[in-house]
Amino acid sequence: MNASDTTSWQQVRSTFKQIWGYEDFRPPQGEIVRSLLSKQDSLIVMPTGGGKSICFQLPALLQTGLTLVVSPLVALMENQVQELKERKLPAALLHSEVPSYQRKQTLQALERQQLRLLYLSPETLFSAPVWERLCQPQLKINGLILDEAHCLVQWGETFRPAYRRLGAVRPALLKFKPAGTKIAIASFTATADPTAQATIRQVLQLQQPQIFLINPYRNNLNLKVQIVWTPRGRKQQLLQFIQARLKQTGLVYVRTRKDSEELAEWLKQQNYATAAYHAGLSPEQRRKIESSWLTGEIPFVICTCAFGMGINKPNVRWIAHFHTPFLLSEYVQEIGRAGRDGKPADALTLISEPTGFLNPEDKERQNFFAEKLRLQYQKAEQIARKIPRQGELTAVTKQFNDGAVALSLLHSAGQLQWQDPFNYIRHSSGKSRSFDELNKLQQQIQSQMSEYLKTRDCRWQFLLRAFGFTKEATNFNCGHCDNCR
Template sequence: MTTAHALLSDVFGFDAFRPGQEEIVRAVAAGQNTLAIMPTGGGKSLCFQLPSLIREGVTVVISPLIALMRDQVRGLREAGVAAGALTSGNTEEETQAVFAAIDAGKLKLLYMAPERLASGGTVNLLRRAGVGLIAVDEAHCVSQWGHDFRPDYLRIGELRRTLDVPLAAFTATADAETREEIVTRLFDGQAPETFLRGFDRPNIHLAFAPKDSPRRQILGFADARRGQAGIVYCGTRAKTESLAAALAADGHSACAYHGGMEPDARRAVEERFATEDGLIVVATVAFGMGVDKPDIRWVAHADLPKSIEAYYQEIGRAGRDGAPAETLTLYGPEDIRLRRSQIDESLAPPERRTADHARLNALLGLAEALTCRRQTLLAYFGETAEPCGHCDLCESPPARFDGTEAVRKALSAMLRTGENFGTGHLVDILTGNETDKVRQRGHDQLPTFGVGREFDRKGWQAVFRQMMGRDLVRPDPERHGALRMMQVARPILRGEEGIELRRDTIAAAKSRPAVRALVSDEDAPLLSALKAKRRALAEAARVPAYVIFTDRTLIEMAETRPETMDQMARITGVGATKLERYGAAFLEVITGAAADLPHPARRRLAGREAGALFDRLAEVQRDLARGTDGTGKFLSCTNATLRHIAERRPGSVSELERLPGMGPAKAERFGAAFLDVLGGA
């Protein structure tokens, strides 16, 4: 796909596609109905942005995320692509500018929130715009029982039929059930070209830890990563505010974010996170969906997420630039009780509640895993993998023990007390703690009283937590969280099956050292200077810093130290438009002197083979300006003409003569020599 590769380099500044992208781009550009499941950070947006530049007409992108749409539009415009968005966050001037671009036929990508599909005038607007492709981001939002359901996504299938154009749907979090629902609702059950591009994010380090003074654990984790951008997810609004205050008191740049804040306050946090280096946002899940910031270095969960899909999506906001990133998820019995009760008390039908319990079980299985976490996570999504070697369990394999007898004692204590009590009371019975509550109920006379003195209180709490994590027991919301036994536990109780447990990891859950520095000590000062230049340019343009260049691009500049525009053009992420806008400014930072800029026509060829051809053609032209004997009439070609020759590579003198700016006299003077240069290339 010569055209696609040229656009990839010239517009987006990449030398090659990421794994899986090229086949998806080819299918979408060819007008095939497409469903692509790609990992967060795997380059989904490129798979509809690039085809939009190949195809005729406008590509309408339906996304539920205003912040993401605005970020992508700003990024596309910086790359020289005509893009606009129609969202509730638009100013009147922004909306009118989009309408004007549509009427002028200049727009290539139009971003739109799904709620706009409910407006009667939307279909006419899209027809007027000449829409040739519908791209659906976060396609899992069409799933009515999914964790991000958006009712207006159900209108997209009808829009596809009405406009009679191909549709490309993208998501990172669709299990088999959700994929079937996407096909049914967006493609009328007609199977699209489907690409399942793997869920592995090998640059992300996975880690879980049982809660033990969770505030202290989060503060320690953040302290080891001081100065790096991160997100801390919390289960309640109040906790976001208290934890953000604790981080700020500890010297971090941190702020809270949740759905109860005023819109202006939320926007201010979003703006800070986009533009400020090293900011920590402590948030509910109201924050983050659609965060396009590529250099988030870590994500921590102060509370257990709702499901394994939610967990995967939330940790996927780290390390989108491909550089190392880290995660830490804290969990405890209270988290499990809360998540179980949320499912049991929901209005969903019984079969959906059963499926939600299964999803939570998968996350708890990941939390209580005995072997490689990455293997466990990928297995849930139907993938096999070798042990990764760099999750917390691969780095420090947990101590295990035969927990069969301990689990049987715990189950016996539950049954002998009528399954009417929670963990605290059961631990008192097992450890022989004669509390008033134990004596009043006569539980100090039970055969199980004091039979579990081999563990202390924390040890038994870990046993019960793992039993809940394995879904052997569940808290019953109708009996104030009293534990009840599940069918899967009966074979263990009867001695028909055994079970292996982990020694509790609380003592071992120390803060892992932060990932290595992104650059060497030698390159660190230059990287800081490049970031300062980026920040100044971003503030002047009022755009997020990463819209100028990502951290990964600046790191490559610091390590390779380009000295010319050609060398700068070969840096990943530096496309033609950004080279023209920012190349000289960053070269000056690197070299310490004002950049010696070539002619604009030559700059358009920077980093390409055509650039070297241009230079050789210019040299030949200088030598023959007055003919082979140096006495002829002076003739020369403009830089624009040399660019046309270098790009089009004519194969004969007659073809050369027809190019703009040539003509018979110049073709006769330079033709043979120019063709020799082109032939040698």
């Protein structure tokens, strides 16, 4: 379909109205849809609640062939695919928790070319049964969408190394497809500063991408940072915040699984209906908690970052960070769960007193994770010295426990190239970095968060500047954060 053709565009809009019920697109949704229909690479940064998923779902449904959506979290995939299936649209998902009978059905539908959208994690994309089917010459693939693309930057080096291999997907697939085949790549996120944008472009090997950058400012989100002086004081401040919003929907973010369980237990003892949510729960437990929260049976959940991404609940009135996230991008993602209906919402972050003498909680937590990361880089560097100059991923991971992490860090350091998603070759270029430099860079990125917590300027101005919207940040005062007030 030529999106610039008037008749075709009328068809695009009527399909949009027919499926989603909207009269017209919100800027820049229409431009993004045009870009994907004309098979152009794109990099899209849009605020949470800005209607990102429609931008890639609609073009996928309008074309014959398959669009792959690489997504980081099971809950996020299930939420989007469920909504599409309720509308009777040809979409499916594959991840490690899918029952074998359902997996078999989806792989058959894939072979029969009955799907328009297939959601999968990077790890599932590279699994043998899926990859083999995607490489079949007769299977038409229109595009590869990377949803929540900031995860590539946040997790690609150490936590989810499969992300660093995504740039090898398109050239590898094209080798099996008819001559002249075009596969567009588009990345979508709400949070990518200029450095993160450069990483996404470079890793995905985007070719002259169309770039859409919408700043993260949300005029209905009221930001506040509050100092607490003791661990007990932290709980009391949270309690006061919740009590003032008793019948409203919210989320409390903590750092670890243990934190979520302990805090949920304590709040239950105070007679609050809540639940702990983290990646260690079974799929059934997670679905049950999500459903209870979405229906209002429990007003708030005590969760790690595993909750919330892509879960669409418009009337979330508050977010409380019981512990601060390490990255500014995580923070913006998490506060972005609130006020998606455009009505006022509050985001509170609790922080230990700055000296750390009376309440060293935050400093200890930060030092613990920084040391853990440093040791991870150190271990990966030792493995990297033993890895052959050229080889296969599976051979390396069989020999070394953290082999995949070492390869991903070598790639990030500019010392390795993926020949395809499974084979690598090492090289040294003038632009390569050491593992120590990568670690220092990570620490610099993390220091942004503590700068934000300490700033006396408008908090939204700080966020605009941090995400590269310097022009918009000039003389900006939101008038509704704690510093402006």
